[in-house]
Amino acid sequence: MKDFAQLIRKLDSTNKTSVKVKALASYFNLASDRDKVWTIAILSHRRPSRPVNTTLLRQWASEVAGVPHWLFEESYHIVGDLAETIALVVSGKKEIDKPLAQVLDELIPLKKRSEEEKKNYVVEHWLGFSFYERFVFTKLITGGFRIGISQKLMTRSLSLATGIDEDILAYKLMGDWDPNTISFQELVLEKNKTDLLSKPYPFYLAYALEDEPENLGDPSEWLAEHKWDGIRSQVIFRNDEVFVWSRGEELVTDKYPEFSLLLEHIPNGTVIDGEILPYPKNSIGTFNDLQKRIGRKTVSKALLKKIPVILMAYDLLEWEGVDLREQPFEERRKKLEVLAEPLVPDSSIPLYLSGTMGFEHWSDFAAERDRAREKKSEGLMLKRKDSPYRVGRKKGDWWKWKVDPLTIDAVLTYAMRGHGRRSNLFTDYTFGLWNTTEDGERELVTFAKAYSGLTDAEFRKVDAWIKKNTLERFGPVRSVTPYHVFEIAFEGLAPSGRHKSGVATRFPRILRWRTDKSIEEANTLDDLKKLIP
Amino acid sequence: MENPLLAFTDKGIYCEQAGVYLDPWKPVDKAIISHGHADHSRWGHGRYITHERNVPIIEHRLGNIHSTGVSWGESFTVNGVRFSLHPAGHIPGSSQIRVEYKGEVWVFSGDYKTGDDGLSTPYEPVRCHAFITECTFGLPAFKWRPQEEVFRDINEWWAENRSEGKTSILFGYSLGKAQRLLKHLDTSIGKVYTHAAIENMNEVIRTFLPLPETSRITKETQRDELRGHLVLAPPSAHGSPWLRKMVPYETATASGWMAFRGARRRRAVDRGFVLSDHCDWAGLLESIEATGATRVICTHGYSDIFSRFLREKGLDARTEETQYEGELAEMNSTEGAEIT
Numbered sequence: 001m002k003d004f005a006q007l008i009r010k011l012d013s014t015n016k017t018s019v020k021v022k023a024l025a026s027y028f029n030l031a032s033d034r035d036k037v038w039t040i041a042i043l044s045h046r047r048p049s050r051p052v053n054t055t056l057l058r059q060w061a062s063e064v065a066g067v068p069h070w071l072f073e074e075s076y077h078i079v080g081d082l083a084e085t086i087a088l089v090v091s092g093k094k095e096i097d098k099p100l101a102q103v104l105d106e107l108i109p110l111k112k113r114s115e116e117e118k119k120n121y122v123v124e125h126w127l128g129f130s131f132y133e134r135f136v137f138t139k140l141i142t143g144g145f146r147i148g149i150s151q152k153l154m155t156r157s158l159s160l161a162t163g164i165d166e167d168i169l170a171y172k173l174m175g176d177w178d179p180n181t182i183s184f185q186e187l188v189l190e191k192n193k194t195d196l197l198s199k200p201y202p203f204y205l206a207y208a209l210e211d212e213p214e215n216l217g218d219p220s221e222w223l224a225e226h227k228w229d230g231i232r233s234q235v236i237f238r239n240d241e242v243f244v245w246s247r248g249e250e251l252v253t254d255k256y257p258e259f260s261l262l263l264e265h266i267p268n269g270t271v272i273d274g275e276i277l278p279y280p281k282n283s284i285g286t287f288n289d290l291q292k293r294i295g296r297k298t299v300s301k302a303l304l305k306k307i308p309v310i311l312m313a314y315d316l317l318e319w320e321g322v323d324l325r326e327q328p329f330e331e332r333r334k335k336l337e338v339l340a341e342p343l344v345p346d347s348s349i350p351l352y353l354s355g356t357m358g359f360e361h362w363s364d365f366a367a368e369r370d371r372a373r374e375k376k377s378e379g380l381m382l383k384r385k386d387s388p389y390r391v392g393r394k395k396g397d398w399w400k401w402k403v404d405p406l407t408i409d410a411v412l413t414y415a416m417r418g419h420g421r422r423s424n425l426f427t428d429y430t431f432g433l434w435n436t437t438e439d440g441e442r443e444l445v446t447f448a449k450a451y452s453g454l455t456d457a458e459f460r461k462v463d464a465w466i467k468k469n470t471l472e473r474f475g476p477v478r479s480v481t482p483y484h485v486f487e488i489a490f491e492g493l494a495p496s497g498r499h500k501s502g503v504a505t506r507f508p509r510i511l512r513w514r515t516d517k518s519i520e521e522a523n524t525l526d527d528l529k530k531l532i533p
Numbered sequence: 534m535e536n537p538l539l540a541f542t543d544k545g546i547y548c549e550q551a552g553v554y555l556d557p558w559k560p561v562d563k564a565i566i567s568h569g570h571a572d573h574s575r576w577g578h579g580r581y582i583t584h585e586r587n588v589p590i591i592e593h594r595l596g597n598i599h600s601t602g603v604s605w606g607e608s609f610t611v612n613g614v615r616f617s618l619h620p621a622g623h624i625p626g627s628s629q630i631r632v633e634y635k636g637e638v639w640v641f642s643g644d645y646k647t648g649d650d651g652l653s654t655p656y657e658p659v660r661c662h663a664f665i666t667e668c669t670f671g672l673p674a675f676k677w678r679p680q681e682e683v684f685r686d687i688n689e690w691w692a693e694n695r696s697e698g699k700t701s702i703l704f705g706y707s708l709g710k711a712q713r714l715l716k717h718l719d720t721s722i723g724k725v726y727t728h729a730a731i732e733n734m735n736e737v738i739r740t741f742l743p744l745p746e747t748s749r750i751t752k753e754t755q756r757d758e759l760r761g762h763l764v765l766a767p768p769s770a771h772g773s774p775w776l777r778k779m780v781p782y783e784t785a786t787a788s789g790w791m792a793f794r795g796a797r798r799r800r801a802v803d804r805g806f807v808l809s810d811h812c813d814w815a816g817l818l819e820s821i822e823a824t825g826a827t828r829v830i831c832t833h834g835y836s837d838i839f840s841r842f843l844r845e846k847g848l849d850a851r852t853e854e855t856q857y858e859g860e861l862a863e864m865n866s867t868e869g870a871e872i873t
């Protein structure tokens with residue numbers, strides 16, 4: 001545990017990729033095989049299911065630290081991370097020294113123990129660990145290690161330590177394996193793996209296009225397609241079974257039973273890269289619709305009927321059992337079209353083909369991009385015709401070219417303290433738009449929250465203003481005099497019954513502070529609703 | 534109590550009986566100043582009364598001002614109100630301000646810390662009825678390690694950078710933090726170079742406290758002569774073209790905020806060392822208890838949370854808004870709070 005905590009501290013205390021990779025590689029060189037397997041599992045988000053719920057952790061932590069529960073909660077709100085808050089508030093001594101794998105062996109069966117046994121175990125370890133060990137230990141319970149180590153960096157480090165090619169490792173580490181039962185030999189070192197059956201290929205991800213498309217050169221070398229707003233997935237047909245993998249490397253087959261229908265039409269040895277999209281009333285729905293499906297482990301018949309999903313196919317990665325990734329995109333597309341075209345007209349088959357388009361001029365690409373909202377896409381993907389299907393996020397051959405965000409001018413109505421360095425500043429804002437009530441009164445209705453987009457200097461100015469213009473305090477939240485107008489940008493919006501405004505916005509953020517506008521000039525809720533596609 | 538001895542006004546903390554302000558944020562006739570940080574000693578007052586060690590500091594910062602220096606514990610009386618200054622341990626020359634009238638004693642802490650930093654005159658609790666305390670780090674999440682441990686880490690970091698042929702750039706506020714760092718750097722590792730803003734302040738501090746030798750970085754300083762050595766720079770130098778000369782380098786910030794993992798990442802420095810010139814949670818509670826005060830007024834920092842906790846402990850505690858910025862100003866000092 002000491003070595004693992006030390007590793008996390010090192011990864012935490014640098015922004016430099018090269019230093020992280022070096023730290024991780026030297027850890028892989030020294031750690032025991034079981035610790036290595038667990039480290040790979042943890043860094044690829046395969047943690048054991050949560051043995052203790054966080055409500056209990058919070059309760060015990062405030063008890064052990066000797067602070068009232070509300071004070072623990074306030075601290076948690078300010079620190080922003082539960083494991084970090086617990087590690088900070090509780091004091092411990094370095095007394096316990098056991099390997100990472102042993103801690104996990106002990107944590108996993110804890111789930112079935114009584115509350116008292118759980119508490120004894122957890123508290124004993126909190127008190128017996130140093131700050132970073134306590135932090136890491138609590139993270140193992142709560143999950144969610146976010147320490148700036150992507151799958152890619154982890155794979156690179158492992159490659160450095162073992163001498164095995166990075167892409168091969170990426171492939172080996174994908175899919176469904178259990179850190180409890182698999183050995184380092186089987187997972188990483190063994191050459192011929194038999195259980196590659198369900199494994200997806202590493203996804204090829206695109207960077208956002210920041211330059212003008214003209215800089216990409218000759219338009220005739222490129223194809224465009226719409227960038228659909230769903231869940232990027234691979235659907236695998238092997239051995240008379242279908243496997244659905246999301247980009248987050250999660251096996252989600254059970255969440256989308258629709259795709260088992262495809263088994264009748266698509267032969268073994270096929271892997272399709274595409275986007276899972278909601279398809280209510282026989283047309284593409286909103287991401288909000290899809291969210292109703294994402295949250296469910298098992299899907300009811302009613303929901304299946306109300307919000308069915310389809311696969312919008314982008315690419316063909318495997319055909320007749322052969323890996324096509326080195327072939328040019330154009331060739332892969334041709335094979336995909338041969339496969340999909342006979343199936344698409346049948347509306348009972350949940351497979352659609354994302355159309356590719358070629359244009360003579362970049363201005364034609366731009367015109368197609370302008371139609372994105374109307375087509376319910378986020379913009380365009382630009383793909384070089386001769387591009388292979390690469391591993392991970394790579395620049396050059398594929399670019400995402402999103403539409404400009406929608407914007408609206410809104411009034412600042414509530415503010416909350418930020419996290420971490422910003423925890424002394426009010427930087428989390430709620431915004432309202434004008435609405436006229438039945439009695440003809442104008443009121444501000446909350447429509448979005450945003451906490452990013454201003455410079456530090458602007459945040460400090462707004463913060464100082466908020467502190468002087470607070471109307472009421474509700475715990476960490478303050479209501480303020482409506483006075484300031486901000487231009488809010490968002491990626492999309494959809495009708496919503498859960499929001500008071502009746503509209504849900506996607507990725508809202510502050511575009512600029514409109515000091516030139518008075519609150520009377522802010523937009524109305526009707527203006528916002530008109531933007532719904 | 535109808536007329537409190539010290540009141541919070543829009544200009545600052547005011548003693549009406551004496552007609553004197555403590556650390557006012559707007560220009561006033563007569564001000565008693567706790568210490569030299571920009572948010573506590575502002576420009577434009579008629580008279581500045583402060584500790585004698587703080588006189589050269591504020592004169593350096595504010596230019597030609599009418600200032601009077603007093604020593605620790607020396608009292609002076611204005612219209613029946615007795616004032617005296619007591620060490621606050623925050624930075625050299627930093628004081629708590631004791632105010633007594635007809636037997637009633639108030640103390641304004643200014644900024645303070647309880648540990649001995651080896652540079653500032655250590656904090657001494659002062660008994661009082663009412664205590665006005667800062668609570669920049671008034672959360673149980675803040676717990677400082679002994680400074681020896683932190684300096685061991687800093688010196689190890691420097692030595693490691695040196696072994697890799699890199700220059701170490703350590704960011705700290707020009708007044709106080711920079712000199713505290715300097716005092717504890719292990720100069721057997723290499724030389725300490727300084728940014729002009731820090732070196733100017735070092736020259737002021739050296740008039741009354743010995744500091745290790747430093748070399749000012751000038752236009753003539755060559756890249757190769759810096760390599761492996763350590764550069765002390767104000768936070769405002771972070772991300773500025775001034776750093777180009779130091780390549781290859783590693784950066785670090787020393788601040789209480791570095792206790793939060795997110796703060797270091799957002800600050801985009803390679804290393805964060807948790808080192809503060811303010812009290813941690815335990816330090817605040819111990820000092821308040823040592824004053825014996827039954828009434829506590831909490832200013833800058835997590836004042837709402839901290840005063841609620843004190844109320845639950847049975848103290849008469851409340852919050853007052855001030856325009857002191859605490860260590861936040863030290864973190865974000867690109868905006869004029871920095872001394873240049």
Ligand SMILES: [Zn+2]
Nearest residue numbers: 568570623644
């Ligand atoms: Zn200060």
Ligand SMILES: [Zn+2]
Nearest residue numbers: 644857858859
């Ligand atoms: Zn202060």
